[in-house]
Amino acid sequence: MPQLRIRKVAVLGAGVMGAQIAAHLVNADVDTILFDLPAKEGPANGIVDKAIANLGKLSPAPLATRDRAAAITAANYDQHLELLRDCDLIIEAIAERMDWKKALYDRIEDYVAPHAVLASNTSGLSINDLADVLPESLHERFCGVHFFNPPRYMHLAELIPCAKTKREVLEGLEEFLVTTLGKGVVYAKDTPNFIGNRIGVFSILSTMHHTAAFGLGFDEVDALTGPLLGRPKSATYRTSDVVGLDTMAHVIKTMADTLPDDPWHRYFTSPEWLQALIGKGALGQKTGAGIFMKKGKEIQVLDLKAQDYRPATGAAAPEVIEILKTKDPAAKFAALRASQHPQAQFLWSVFRDLFHYAAFHLAAIADTARDVDLAIRWGYGWSLGPFETWQAAGWKQVAEWIAEDIVAGKAMSNVPLPDWVFDGRDGVHQAEGSYSPVKGEVLPRSNLAVYNRQRFPDPVLGERAAPGDSVFETDAIRMWHDGDGIAVVSFKTKMHTVSDGVLAGLLEAIDRAEKDFRGLVLWQPKEPFSAGADLAGALASLQAGKVAEFEQMVATFQKVSQRIKYSLVPVVAAVRGLALGGGCEFQMHAARTVFALESYIGLVEAGVGLLPAGGGLKEIAVRAAAAAGPGGDVFAALKPYFETVAMGKVSASALEAKQLKLARQDDIVVFNAYELLHVARAQAKAMAESGYRPPLPARAISVAGDVGIATFRMMLENMREGRFISDHDYEVSRRIATVLCGGEVDRGSLVDEEWLLRLERENFVALAQMPKTQERIAYMLKNGKPLRN
Structure with a gap:
């Protein structure tokens, strides 16, 4: 063909x-x-x-x-x-x-x-x-x-x-x-609004209906229908503002015009308050006001009773939050339905009518229930689609409750659920595939060749890809393979931070890869690639006065980076999401990196009063010397790197990471994150087939030396005088410059990697012991954002 x-x-x-x-x-x-x-x-x-x-x-x-x-x-x-x-x-x-x-x-x-x-x-x-x-x-x-x-x-x-x-x-x-x-x-089948918007917009309409029915505020509903339900922070009404209230009204009108026979048709109309906002030109985010409005630093929300804006302070009730935190979905839904709290009743009603609508229309709009769930997850950012949510909550019991509410007149429509809902099934998804009401059978996923590139496709409830054969596993790391000669290693820590256990596991993984495999891929099943070093563990060591232990941890970190770089088999990093600090340094040392487009790369240690010490500054110095060439201007090559590191810049994409020089020009960018592992393993295989050898150790690295340090310091003095940076920012940046330039040696001096790694360690440990750095680390751990001190 x-x-x-x-x-x-x-x-x-x-x-x-x-x-x-x-x-x-x-x-x-x-x-x-x-x-x-x-x-x-x-x-x-x-x-x-x-x-x-x-x-x-x-x-x-x-x-x-x-x-x-x-x-x-x-x-x-x-x-x-x-x-x-x-x-x-x-x-x-x-x-x-x-x-x-x-x-x-x-x-x-x-x-x-x-x-x-x-x-x-x-x-x-x-x-x-x-x-x-x-x-x-x-x-x-x-x-x-x-x-x-x-x-x-x-x-x-x-x-x-x-x-x-x-x-x-x-x-x-x-x-x-x-x-x-x-x-x-x-x-999707050729029906109005197809799958995503047909189900997604109905969910919004249902939410609007029940907001009024239970007398809740728009901000209160957004507090309930966002992350607490595994949905985006913009929840329902903020999402409408972002989309545009005029656009939302147009979509609703399209449903009304094209779906006259839909049993829920009477709800396909824009509420009076929505029409009034549009009439005033308050269309949402694009006009500066809609359901929400920013006044100074305060977010305000439309109050229908007062016919004016008020501070957006609505929140989920503590007892409802406790219900939503219940880990067992069946117990959670039972509690929502049984609770007399208006917020709980609202949530049950919204889910009930969503399940009812999706089941009733499934045969008309999609081939399988999987198509509906993936459309809603991928198009609206929900963690679970409607059928997955229903199945996880106990298909039969929830179906009975929906049927009871339909008979009692509580549901938005009195049409019965389809017969297939009650045919004895426990759900619509299973390992073999998902249910198709038209064909009356379970249909597997597509067998199109392109999907062979997805070793772990995005699963729906009940699906699980074979995990591969384990080589070894610890509390911090897992190494596995598929019998193709390429091993894969993944971190198990929170945010895939680099702990002592991860460092020890990586050393063992590389040893085993050199002994038993042809290549090794660093890959995480879920984002991020790595948020960097384990700051909590580092701070605990410092505050306990264990400086020698802390310095040894840094030395081990550097040892791992060097083992990645000089492994006898190619180590390929497969990166998506955040690769910050030590995560960025690991990919810098890999033989090659394969990035997903949405990779956000940065050496961000300056934000917590530190400098990169996992070999990152050493690697930059090596690259700058190579770019400058014999007798070239190393300082000029270093300058963009220095700005990137000192300012803690993070790329907004993998392509921008190449512009920031945190990725190499020959590193590969893939657009489908589910193909990342496939491409990374293919790269490792190709490099092995090509007779891969690691680079020779860099023993004669030309550095910018004392002249380079002085020039950077002059730039920093001007920034400090202009109050663009604080005294501690100056100290951190000065030390970054010192390492990048190879220390207080003559310009053009030749040093080796060990010299640069020692400079990294010494300056990192010195900064780590400073009170202002420890304040920054503690603040970041507590608040998740940097402290300027």
Whole structure:
């Protein structure tokens, strides 16, 4: 079967979604053209040029690095439709108007290449209705591809075929979305709002209904429906503000217009307060006020009784928090249903109606229950989807309770649950797959080749991938393999911090890898890669006066980094999420690092009054000397590193880590975090096949010496005089400069790695004993943010 090769993509529509889709495409090195209408005044591409310029101002950032914006080609429909002939994929992302979309399709159809795929990013319009305007020859290459906002960060992409879309087109597009763009693909049926928004928006509507029914405040509901339920901090009403209240009202109206026969149809209407806010222009975050508003430093919330804003102080009641902390889901739901507290009754009601709605519509909107759960998790950021939550709480008992409430008239609709809910099942997910009510059987996951790259796919309840064969396991670390000659080692500490146990385990893992394997991968099953050294243990040693023990810990840390670097088998770091401090230093010493795009890398020790001492500064000095070359300007090569370390900069993506030089240019960036382990192991295998040898020890490292230190100190003096840094900031930065420059030696002196490691240790231990550093460490441990002292 011919493969779908996508070299160039056109995005039609430079609005919020179109521009951000284009941004994510160029993040992934896809040649991208962004189209819109010609501007009425000024340059013809003015609308697109403005949209591209605005990408650098958005938060969260749609671009992995700001300079990626220049890679987007601006175009307009009047002058540049010929450019479409070279595109392999065309994504239409204009406003949700059927007539506008069809008019655009009429305009472009003659320019679509015979092999090209045309896809609509509609969030809920009928794909088959859109296809009606296209020539028959395009139907088999047309489908819906619904990205969720913001497209760089939201994992979900819904793929919606029309009646005649070719299977190979869908599968080729699925592979592109999964590997190139890093998405989780869910196939949706051509029903209004598809899966994610159909269920997700109903959940919001249900929450709005029960907020009023139980007399709760908007801030009170957000306190209940956020992290306490395993959902994002923005919860319900803050999410609505972020999305835009006008957008929310439009989606609700779309449901009302397109789902007249839905048994819950009477709830598909915007509440009066929402219409009133929109009428005043209070549309949420984009206008500065909506359900919430920031007044100075205070967050205020709309109070419907007072018809005004008040301080947002609503909170979950202690007794409800205790219920939600219950580890047994069955006991938790029983307690919620039995409690007379309005907040508990509210939560039970919201869950009940969500379960009822999802079960009733499952057969119409999705192939399996898994599709619904993954769509909600990936598109809305919930830790569990609705069917997973129901199953974990005890399928049969919860089903009986829902049925009782329907009969009693307490549910939002009186339609009964589907018969399959009561066929004796204990849930919809099991190891073999997930239930399909249409086929009346359990269906396994896709067997498409791209999913062979996911050793541990994101599981739904009841699924668990084989854990591999253990080599050894301690309280701090596990080493395992799949029989392919490549071992994998993972940390078991909180936030994957580097403790004494992790250090000892890594030394043993490398020894065993050299003896029994061809390569070793450092990988964590979940984010982060590592938040760095175990600060709590370090502080305890210092406060107990165990300075010698503390210094030995630092020496062991350095020894591990050096063992990673000089291992006789390639050690590949597979990084996603945070890689801070010691975590960053480990990946710097690896033979190669494979990063997930969303990797946030930094040597942040200065924030707690310390300097990197796991070999990080030594490695920077080695790299700077190599970059400068014989007789070159080492100081110039060091300067950007110094700023990065002294300011504790953390990259906002793996691509930015390369710009900060905390990642190497030949390190690999993958966009799908679930493919990270596969690519890292492939790299280790390839290096082993190539006859890998570690680098020769660096014994003649040219350093900037005393002149470099003096120059850095002059910069720091100016910053201290201008009160940009404190006295302790100055002391920390001065010592960072001392190590990077190789100490008080002549400029151009040649030193070895041991010399630099000793300087790291000495300055690290000296800083660690200072009261202000210990204050910073204690503050960070208590508050999770740095102290300026």
